Amino acid sequence: MPDSIRFGPAGIPIDTPGEGTAAGIEYCGQIGLGAMEVEFVHGVNMKEEKARIAGEVAKKTHVLLSCHAPYYINCCAKERQKIHASVNYIVSTAQAAFWLGASPIVIHTGFYMQRPAAECKKLVYETYKMCFDEMEKRKISGVVLGAELTGKKSAYGCLDEIIDLAAHFGLKNLMPVIDYAHYHAREKRLGSKDDYLAILERMEAGLGSEAGKNFHCHFSGIEFTGAGERNHLPVSSGSPPFAPLAAAWKENGWSGTVICESPLIEKDALVLQGLWQKEGKR
């Protein structure tokens, strides 16, 4: 039961001996973590051979991989050129993920740029549809797009919007990726188990019980202002707290992957894993 949730760092662990993605994956396995997110946040530059080798290491060490797409994406950009560039970033991340055997690829969907959410939603639907068409053309399969709950109020991707996207395209194609720190900064302060249960219930109401069977989420502490996130903090900040979330997952029987985005990526992933295992023994 406690092992139904895997934990891993957002990127190559800081204390990895050696360099590169494959070494990072191997180190995750050694220290007892079961997941790692490969970061393409500043661009996708991984060649096929390197990706396939890293994918083999992941299989051997039982480390489940996901990817993070570049930050420069805006699926509801005003300019066509920026939409096409966004499709390109998403599809190249999906291509690398396909070689790696990774899924989902986590995406910050876009920015409202002072427009009504409904106007942006239409563009977002169109852009993601273009991504799926292009992925099909390139025979990229088994890679789910993960729409992340974004941290700033100016960004497309509040909880209702990412649930809507997953409902629109189907969970097998697009899944919501809850970043609990972002939710805490942007929507509502999280403190108790009930606060977390309310989120899980909204997911299940919008997407059915499937939503909790193989979730993908981000967790860390966070510093924020009225506009939303400022920067990620260590888990020890307790803002938001993790133990009540672990209790909520246990109560609802959820399972999946937790990627730790604290500055102490792998050390805090182990801290979270420890808290989850403690919850399982209760």
Ligand SMILES: [Zn+2]
């Ligand atoms: Zn992100």
